[in-house]
Amino acid sequence: MPFIKIYIHIVFSTINRIHYLNTSDLGINVWKHIKDNAAEKGIFLDMINGYSDHCHCLISLGSNQNIEKIVQLLKGESSYWINKNQLTKERFAWQDEYFAVSISESMVQSVRNYIKNQEIHHKKKSFEEEYHEFMEKYDFR
Template sequence: MSYTKLTYHIVFRTKYSKNTIPEQHEKELYAYIMGIVNNKNSKLYRIGGMPNHIHLVVDIHPTIAVSDFMKELKEYSSKWLSKNPNFPDFEGWAVSFAAFTYNLNDKQKVVEYVINQKEHHKNVSFEEEYRQFLIENGIEIDEKYFLKD
């Protein structure tokens, strides 16, 4: 038997980072995403975000590649959002996403970060936040493509 424990912090955004997730309906979207995660035999520890992006703290089942997980999550949620009258401005998700793994000891710190998104973004833009995540995780940023989709 193989044993794995990969906790991801995943950040993904709306197309062109437009504010298309109304705060008064975000919990409805989060519940739908939770259902997708559960159907993938994965475990969602926390979900949160802002009108233009979402953070997940999640263990993805070891047989699922993170890219496949995100492709399906965005595909299913896009279809649902496009039919839901509570999200009239939603145009789709950006193609890109960022995913980082964390040590089990850091999981609670990441969960708290996601919980505090509203407060955090009073002072920090999504672009600043996203750029900082990439830099902290040693990912080289190609300005030609950064947040262009």
């Protein structure tokens, strides 16, 4: 049996960054559903949270998993579930693009705290600002 610890911080937003998840209860329900769905699919989702227009996940990759497939499963099933249960007034969708960066073991707790405190964080900074910081910090072009 392989022993693997590869942490990935994934961030994805709603289509056109629409604030679909604009109530605390809705966000909590969506994050819980994504976490439960991940567990059912054998995806180790360590931490999940977000804000009204985006989601942060800290996952640990398994030996037979890849980032693209995990993101597809999390986004696809959750948007299907949101629409099936009519949790938003308009048809819900996630944007196609996403961020995914590896996280060293020494930074895992810091990333957990960052994800956990999204509501506090976004009282000071918009997702647009956060997006540009990620682009710069991780040298995405």
